[in-house]
Amino acid sequence: MREVRTLYVDNGEDGVRLDRWFKRRWPHLNHIQIQKLARSGQIRVDGARVKPDTRLSAGSQVRVPPLPEAQERREKDGIDPREAAFARSLVLYEDEEVLALNKPSGLAVQGGTKTHKHVDRLLSAWGEGLERPRLVHRLDRDTSGVLVLGKTPGAAAKLAGAFAKRRTQKIYWALVAGFPKPPEGVLELPLIKKGIGDRELVVPAELGHENAEAAETEFVMLARAADKAAWMALWPHTGRTHQLRAHMLAMGHPILGDPKYNTEASEALSGGLKLQLHARRLVLPHPSRGTLMLEAPLSPEMRAGFERFGFDEHEADPEPFSRRKR
Structure with a gap:
C-alpha cells in the first residue's frame, strides 16, 4: 500500500488493541514494524499519537500510512x-x-x-x-x-x-469407557496445567491453588453398549484446554482413543480407535442477524467407534440437555 488512508474502527472492534487491529488487516506486518510506525507518529488515532497497545474505540479514525508490501510466500508456505x-x-x-x-x-x-x-x-x-x-x-x-x-x-x-461471554452452546459427542452413574449431571472441577511441551497435561487442581482455572462440563448419556462403553453428549460451559478429556478421565470414564488422558482399561478397550471426540453442534448468535445452528456429520474416526459398539447416530436426542432440570 503506497498511499495514506483513513479507516474507521468497526463497532465489533471496540476495545481491540491497535497492533491487533493492524494484524487483522495486514497479517504480514510484524510487531516491530507496527511499533516503529506508531513511535514515529505515522500511525495516529483521531489525530493523536498512540502506542501499539492502545485500545481502540468504535468509530475512531485510524491514520494508516504507506505500509511495507507483503513478501511473496515461499512455495513451501503457500497452498496449491x-x-x-x-x-x-x-x-x-x-x-x-x-x-x-x-x-x-x-x-x-x-x-x-x-x-x-x-x-x-x-x-x-x-x-x-x-x-x-x-x-x-x-x-x-x-x-x-x-x-x-x-x-x-x-x-x-x-x-x-x-x-x-458464554453465549454459545457447544455440544460434543464422545465415546467413553464404561458409563457414568448418574448418567447425567454437571461436573465442576478446576483444572491446572502440569508438565512441559508434549508432556503437558491438564489435571484437577488442588483446592485453593492460585493457578487453578474454573472448569464446568454438563453431560448426558445418550446410549450405552452393555458395560463397556457409553455415548455421551458433553457441553463445556467453560473453554479450558483439554477440558472434556481431563474431566472425563477425572470421572473415571476416559474418552476412548485418547493417547494422553487414559487408563489401562480404556487403552485396551480403544483397540486402535482414534480419539472419539467430535464437536457435533454449535449454536451461537450471528454477528448481524438471528441465530446460527451448525452441525457436523460424523468423522470417519468417530464412525469407526460407532460401528464397533453398535451406536446409531440417528437415534440421538436432538436436544439432549433440554430435559435436564437446572
Whole structure:
C-alpha cells in the first residue's frame, strides 16, 4: 500500500488493541514494524499519537500510512490448488460474515514448530488481508467437527465475544469407557496445567491453588453398549484446554482413543480407535442477524467407534440437555 488512508474502527472492534487491529488487516506486518510506525507518529488515532497497545474505540479514525508490501510466500508456505480445493470441501456454512468448517481429526487449527499443515494456513484459499477469515475459537488437533471463523474483523470480534461471554452452546459427542452413574449431571472441577511441551497435561487442581482455572462440563448419556462403553453428549460451559478429556478421565470414564488422558482399561478397550471426540453442534448468535445452528456429520474416526459398539447416530436426542432440570 503506497498511499495514506483513513479507516474507521468497526463497532465489533471496540476495545481491540491497535497492533491487533493492524494484524487483522495486514497479517504480514510484524510487531516491530507496527511499533516503529506508531513511535514515529505515522500511525495516529483521531489525530493523536498512540502506542501499539492502545485500545481502540468504535468509530475512531485510524491514520494508516504507506505500509511495507507483503513478501511473496515461499512455495513451501503457500497452498496449491489441490489444498485450496480441500479447504473448500470442508465448508459447512458460509455467508458474507461467517465461515463454518467441518474440521477433520488430525488437522491442527494453528501451526507450530513441527506443524506445517493446519487450518490457519488453509485459509489462504479465501484470500489474504481483509479477505482472510479469522479464527475465533479452537479445537484440539484430534477433535473433529464444527469450527467457526469470522470473515470480517467486525464479525470475528462479535463471534469471539459470544464465546468469551458464554453465549454459545457447544455440544460434543464422545465415546467413553464404561458409563457414568448418574448418567447425567454437571461436573465442576478446576483444572491446572502440569508438565512441559508434549508432556503437558491438564489435571484437577488442588483446592485453593492460585493457578487453578474454573472448569464446568454438563453431560448426558445418550446410549450405552452393555458395560463397556457409553455415548455421551458433553457441553463445556467453560473453554479450558483439554477440558472434556481431563474431566472425563477425572470421572473415571476416559474418552476412548485418547493417547494422553487414559487408563489401562480404556487403552485396551480403544483397540486402535482414534480419539472419539467430535464437536457435533454449535449454536451461537450471528454477528448481524438471528441465530446460527451448525452441525457436523460424523468423522470417519468417530464412525469407526460407532460401528464397533453398535451406536446409531440417528437415534440421538436432538436436544439432549433440554430435559435436564437446572
